[in-house]
Every structure is written in C-alpha cells, then in structure tokens.
Amino acid sequence: MAVSIENKVKKAISNYKTGKIFFPSDFSKIGTSTAIRQALNRLEDIKFLLRLAHGIYLYPKKHPVFGILYPSIEEIAIAIAKRDKARIIPTGIHALNKLGLSTQVPMNIIYLTDGSSRSIKVNNGSIKFKKASPKLLSVKSDRIILIIQALKELGQENITLRVKERIKQILLTVDKDLIIHDAKLAPQWITKIIKELIEL
Known part of the structure; x- marks a missing residue:
C-alpha cells in the first residue's frame, strides 16, 4: 500500500528536533501544495504540529513543567x-x-x-x-545596521554618554574598513557620532 502524503510529511518532520518551524514549501517534493496543506492540517488536528500563523507550523517542544515552549x-x-x-x-x-x-x-x-x-x-x-x-541594504556590517536603527529610534537629542559608550564597545568589534564604508551610508548626524567614537 502506498504511503500517504500525511505519513510522508510526518516522517520528514520527525527527522528534526522538536522546536523547529516548518512551512508548506518545505515539503514541495512530497506532493502538491493542496495535498501538503491538507496533510499539515490533519497533523495539526492530532496535535503533532501547532499552527503559529497562516502557513507557519511548529513541531512542538514540550517542557515537563512549562508545557509547550514557543519560539x-x-x-x-x-x-x-x-x-x-x-x-x-x-x-x-x-x-x-x-x-x-x-x-x-x-x-x-x-x-x-x-x-x-x-x-x-x-x-x-x-x-x-x-x-x-x-x-541601507548597502551597509555591509549587521552590527552597524543595528547601530543606525537604534540611534534613529532614540533620536539625535537623546544620545547619552551611556549610549555612546555602548556603541563604542560594539564598534571595537567591527573591522575598521567596514566602519568607514558603512558610516558613509548612515544619516549625517549618525555618521558624525560613529566617526567621533572610533576617531576616524
């Protein structure tokens, strides 16, 4: 007897550790999109999977005290x-x-x-x-991108000494050539702060 799409999907999921997130596209080689969605719905019905949002499923990890550990x-x-x-x-x-x-x-x-x-x-x-x-997408360092977004959120008038000290610590972990490249892509006032902190 042929193995059902549901069992194939279940077996594929079982090869992973609990706590992993799955999407219908992860099983595109097993069957049609309709068949896969039906299989995932059935696996949700039997609590093998949890639906986090439309088209997003969790292979649940359970803690003996806290129950299901959500991502x-x-x-x-x-x-x-x-x-x-x-x-x-x-x-x-x-x-x-x-x-x-x-x-x-x-x-x-x-x-x-x-x-x-x-x-x-x-x-x-x-x-x-x-x-x-x-x-912004031209910025190469993920840490510089975070710095730019964080400073934008705070605003130019709210950059305290504590903030500058923390930013300086992070900048020390970034290659200087990357800083020079990325600083040019930030708003002018952020570029100025970065240059001051790293003494470019």
Whole structure:
C-alpha cells in the first residue's frame, strides 16, 4: 500500500528536533501544495504540529513543567527570512534591545527587508516586514545596521554618554574598513557620532 502524503510529511518532520518551524514549501517534493496543506492540517488536528500563523507550523517542544515552549517572534521572523532567502533588519525598540540599550522586549516587531512587504500575526504579537532602502541594504556590517536603527529610534537629542559608550564597545568589534564604508551610508548626524567614537 502506498504511503500517504500525511505519513510522508510526518516522517520528514520527525527527522528534526522538536522546536523547529516548518512551512508548506518545505515539503514541495512530497506532493502538491493542496495535498501538503491538507496533510499539515490533519497533523495539526492530532496535535503533532501547532499552527503559529497562516502557513507557519511548529513541531512542538514540550517542557515537563512549562508545557509547550514557543519560539520567540524573532525566531519566527528569522525562519521566514531564511525560507524567502531575504535579509531582515531589526528596527526600533528591537534594535535597542539587541544592542543591550533597552531591556524592553517588543511583541510587535518591524523589520526592514529586501524581500516582500507583509504583516503576520503571531500569538499575542505581530511581525511586519517593510521594504528597506537600497542605501541601507548597502551597509555591509549587521552590527552597524543595528547601530543606525537604534540611534534613529532614540533620536539625535537623546544620545547619552551611556549610549555612546555602548556603541563604542560594539564598534571595537567591527573591522575598521567596514566602519568607514558603512558610516558613509548612515544619516549625517549618525555618521558624525560613529566617526567621533572610533576617531576616524
């Protein structure tokens, strides 16, 4: 008897560790898009998979005390970007958090991207992808991109000594040639701060 599409999808998922995020396109070699979606829906019905959002599924990892361990909104966004072979750039509070300049963890995250624009609702939060400017996408260092986005979020009038010290620490981990290249692509006031901190 032929193995059903559902069993093939289930077997393919079982080859991975729990906690992994899957998309229907991950199983395109197994069957038609309609058959795959039906199989994923059935696997969701029997609790083998959890649906995080439309077309986004979790192979759940269970903790004996805390129950199902859900991925962070950032982990979901990274999985989407990997699927789409797109670059994503954190913005706002999220950029500040990643640089250690804020302890706030936003539930609604906006990313700039070279992929398609869209909004996705996930659990109690949301992910929004917005088109990034070609100039920003020309920045080579991910750390410089984070610095640019974090300083934009704070605004020119709110750059404290503490912020400058933290930015300086991060800049010390970036190749100087990259800093010279990337600083030119930032808004003028941010370029000035970067140059002052690294003494270019």
